[in-house]
Amino acid sequence: MTAEANSPTQTSTAIVGFENSFAEALAPMTVSWQGAEVPDPKLLVLNQHLAEALELDASVLRTDDGIALLSGAASPADATPVATAYAGHQFGGYAPILGDGRALLLGELIDVDGNRVDLQLKGSGRTPFSRGGDGFAVVGPMLREYLVSEAMNALGIPTTRSLSVVATGRNVQRSGAEPGAVLARVAASHLRVGTFELAARHRDLLQPLADYAINRHYPELTSLAETGTDNRYLAFLEAVVERQAALVAQWMLVGFVHGVMNTDNTTISGETIDYGPCAFIDAYDPDALFSSIDHGGRYRLGNQPSVLKWNLARFAESILTLLSPDPDTAIAAATATLNTFDELYDARLTAGLAAKLGVADIAFDRALLDDLLTLMHDHRADWTGTFRALADELRGNPDSLDVLIPREATRSWVSRWRAALGSCALDEQQTAARMDGVNPAYIPRNHLLDEALRAATDGDLAPFLRLLDAVTHPFVSRPEWIDLVDPAPDSFSAGFQTFCGT
Numbered sequence: 001m002t003a004e005a006n007s008p009t010q011t012s013t014a015i016v017g018f019e020n021s022f023a024e025a026l027a028p029m030t031v032s033w034q035g036a037e038v039p040d041p042k043l044l045v046l047n048q049h050l051a052e053a054l055e056l057d058a059s060v061l062r063t064d065d066g067i068a069l070l071s072g073a074a075s076p077a078d079a080t081p082v083a084t085a086y087a088g089h090q091f092g093g094y095a096p097i098l099g100d101g102r103a104l105l106l107g108e109l110i111d112v113d114g115n116r117v118d119l120q121l122k123g124s125g126r127t128p129f130s131r132g133g134d135g136f137a138v139v140g141p142m143l144r145e146y147l148v149s150e151a152m153n154a155l156g157i158p159t160t161r162s163l164s165v166v167a168t169g170r171n172v173q174r175s176g177a178e179p180g181a182v183l184a185r186v187a188a189s190h191l192r193v194g195t196f197e198l199a200a201r202h203r204d205l206l207q208p209l210a211d212y213a214i215n216r217h218y219p220e221l222t223s224l225a226e227t228g229t230d231n232r233y234l235a236f237l238e239a240v241v242e243r244q245a246a247l248v249a250q251w252m253l254v255g256f257v258h259g260v261m262n263t264d265n266t267t268i269s270g271e272t273i274d275y276g277p278c279a280f281i282d283a284y285d286p287d288a289l290f291s292s293i294d295h296g297g298r299y300r301l302g303n304q305p306s307v308l309k310w311n312l313a314r315f316a317e318s319i320l321t322l323l324s325p326d327p328d329t330a331i332a333a334a335t336a337t338l339n340t341f342d343e344l345y346d347a348r349l350t351a352g353l354a355a356k357l358g359v360a361d362i363a364f365d366r367a368l369l370d371d372l373l374t375l376m377h378d379h380r381a382d383w384t385g386t387f388r389a390l391a392d393e394l395r396g397n398p399d400s401l402d403v404l405i406p407r408e409a410t411r412s413w414v415s416r417w418r419a420a421l422g423s424c425a426l427d428e429q430q431t432a433a434r435m436d437g438v439n440p441a442y443i444p445r446n447h448l449l450d451e452a453l454r455a456a457t458d459g460d461l462a463p464f465l466r467l468l469d470a471v472t473h474p475f476v477s478r479p480e481w482i483d484l485v486d487p488a489p490d491s492f493s494a495g496f497q498t499f500c501g502t
């Protein structure tokens with residue numbers, strides 16, 4: 001798993017104090033490495049708020065030294081960047097070694113809340129894990145990850161964050177020559193199910209890795225015993241299952257299709273990671289699918305919960321030897337834990353849908369939720385727009401809903417819903433306001449994002465920055481953003497595809 005380190009290209013002044021707890025604890029899973037040279041760095045976007053939360057001085061990050069750090073061209077004297085090793089199941093098939101093929105973990109920072117986070121670069125050049133890849137990334141997809149991850153964060157969904165995108169001035173070969181870029185992203189950690197799948201095959205690493213992950217993400221479990229029926233590793237499995245069940249429910253509630261839910265893209269922290277081929281739906285359709293390579297529809301919208309459960313089973317398998325020395329006991333405990341997934345997921349989804357409809361605190365019939373989903377599916381109603389339209393309905397404006405689904409189809413459902421709301425302590429205006437607090441008006445709609453990324457790739461960042469502003473303030477409607485709420489025209493959606501590894 002180890003390889004010779006390449007030599008540092010240059011050293012900038014120390015502008016951050018990095019720690020390296022992962023590389024220190026799990027050295028064999030890392031390779032010291034440096035980013036590629038950056039011919040002509042240009043800072044395209046910097047997340048000032050996030051920089052502040054990391055106690056980084058944004059004005060320093062904008063200097064040549066700061067941009068060199070954010071592009072991977074130079075590391076501060078106190079940093080020892082590493083590429084990390086992991087394995088993973090991709091589309092169901094096992095890849096024994098994947099790893100950071102175009103990413104570098106610069107190090108860890110402690111944020112203003114005292115949390116340890118990773119600062120990682122994506123697109124910083126080849127590493128020992130690059131296999132056939134060039135190690136680079138390009139402007140459009142890196143800005144895409146920047147915007148979508150920040151949108152997810154604004155929606156209250158656990159996710160990696162984006163600190164910056166630097167254009168490198170290097171042309172990178174994709175379908176044609178494209179401008180290269182490096183994304184700097186921040187994560188609770190980059191530990192994945194795939195990290196454990198690799199460690200499981202190198203037995204001396206498994207327990208140190210599990211203890212490291214527990215200590216970092218589930219510190220409340222560190223006091224539990226190593227063995228016995230309620231040992232810390234079983235509690236760890238339960239905790240990861242719970243966080244991931246909650247996460248996928250949140251994706252479903254906003255109509256987010258991750259697109260490449262391989263086990264190397266499933267985190268131990270419960271954060272969303274790797275925004276390659278992801279997309280938000282317009283029309284509600286459980287079969288919604290955007291990725292150009294997902295021919296079997298494995299990662300389609302409605303399959304996300306079951307594929308996540310499958311990924312968690314791979315996680316459980318990888319830590320089986322820690323659950324009990326007796327294989328039958330270990331398998332029984334893992335199976336029982338995995339069997340809680342459906343209920344955990346369903347409880348989160350149901351509670352979330354109830355909140356979206358303003359019925360969270362009152363008794364309602366579950367069929368009310370299911371019947372709305374059926375109506376929306378039958379009429380290919382815009383997912384995001386429908387929930388905002390229902391709040392409008394309560395404000396005495398039926399037009400919003402009528403443009404999405406004909407009134408003859410919604411009449412009886414709406415009267416059942418309003419009857420349920422009758423037992424709510426809030427009046428309808430208050431309920432509408434509360435619904436708007438959980439139902440976004442602005443999401444990164446595919447056609448808007450596509451247009452913004454095309455302009456950005458051609459050098460005009462204005463549409464990107466405008467869309468970024470809207471999707472990071474998703475809940476309060478503003479008249480100047482009226483053009484950002486409509487679904488894509490059918491002519492756009494029909495041919496829309498997303499791409500991995502771009």
Ligand code: AMP
Pocket residue numbers: 098099100101102103129130131132133134135136137260262264265274276500501502
């Ligand atoms: P992903 O599915 O995008 O998370 O990537 C899966 C694997 O492919 C990871 O090991 C990545 O580091 C690697 N990879 C993706 N794109 C490239 C690239 N352009 N060069 C080298 N490795 C890459």
Ligand code: MG
Pocket residue numbers: 264265274
């Ligand atoms: Mg990945």
